[in-house]
Amino acid sequence: MRFPNDEETLRLHGFAALRPGPRLLVLGGVHGDETCGTAAVERLRAELDGGRLALSAGELTLVPVANPLARRLGRREGERNLNRSFQPSARPADHEARLTNLLCPVLARHDVLLDLHSFQSAGAPFAMIGPRDNAGPLEPFARAVEEGRLAWHLGTDCVVEAWLDVYAARLARLGRADDAEALAFGWGTNEYMRSQGGYAVTLECGQHRDPQAPEVAYQAIRAALRLLGMADGPAPAPAHPRVLRLVDVTDRAAPGDRFVRAWASFDRVRAGETIALRADGTPVPAPCDGCIVFPNAEALPASEWFYFAIDSDRRLDA
Incomplete structure (x- = not known):
């Protein structure tokens, strides 16, 4: 109620x-x-x-x-x-x-x-x-x-x-x-x-x-x-x-921007691998070896589309 x-x-x-x-x-x-x-x-x-x-x-x-x-x-x-x-x-x-x-x-x-x-x-x-x-x-x-x-x-x-x-x-x-x-x-x-x-x-x-x-x-x-x-x-x-460290975030620029596949958080990618395509077909490559975090296929233009992370040297027990 x-x-x-x-x-x-x-x-x-x-x-x-x-x-x-x-x-x-x-x-x-x-x-x-x-x-x-x-x-x-x-x-x-x-x-x-x-x-x-x-x-x-x-x-x-x-x-x-x-x-x-x-x-x-x-x-x-x-x-x-x-x-x-x-x-x-x-x-x-x-x-x-x-x-x-x-x-x-x-x-x-x-x-x-x-x-x-x-x-x-x-x-x-x-x-x-x-x-x-x-x-x-x-x-x-x-x-x-x-x-x-x-x-x-x-x-x-x-x-x-x-x-x-x-x-x-x-x-x-x-x-x-x-x-x-x-x-x-x-x-x-x-x-x-x-x-x-x-x-x-x-x-x-x-x-x-x-x-x-x-x-x-x-x-x-x-x-x-x-x-x-x-x-x-x-x-x-x-x-x-x-432990992963966020190092980059990519915004969605237009409704036609699209991922090349249905990514999940922590999917690994290699440097230069295409993650997405802009509306005009321009590829969006991985900046280095790492993984995708928070991919959001429904992101609005001018908002965060996906984050990129790399392995961290941080210790949680010290």
């Missing part, structure tokens, strides 16, 4: 143990067509409410649907992408800006964020993390070890780093390297969480309709709770995933 103004209400469920510990926030439904996180959050909430699971330390906040309007519409966005321009606004101009103003204080009062997503193309689940520790101007950070440790224990075969670096490089290529507003558009929940002194992992749980995606999301929440000492049980075993 849906009530008339559901999309104007953000539902949060809070649980606090008597013993102090980390403050973990779990988000589902940042994008309306990504339902696996919602299913996992609701399953965990029911277990907590029913006494089948107990929080032994710290505080847990669950947000099953972070963008209710997009969920009602059954599409990625309500009025725009909630996972962009994720910073408070004194004059919120759209639905997602109003949601951001509600969510930013929630993120700021937590230590750890687990953001549950899925993706449009085929592919295996993977985790996304931020930069290594640094004091640079783009995304200064000092909790890379904790962030990497969380990603290491979520059970995926792959972890991807360096989203904001690639986004900034895209702006530079477009001649907008000094455009602060455009760079701020690249901020999502994770970037905001890091700016507030916490750390964050995005878990891409599989293709949108993969029947296993809700289970991947649920097991990841349980693993995070055990790893952080917030629920009883042994700490999860590390998955020993390979």
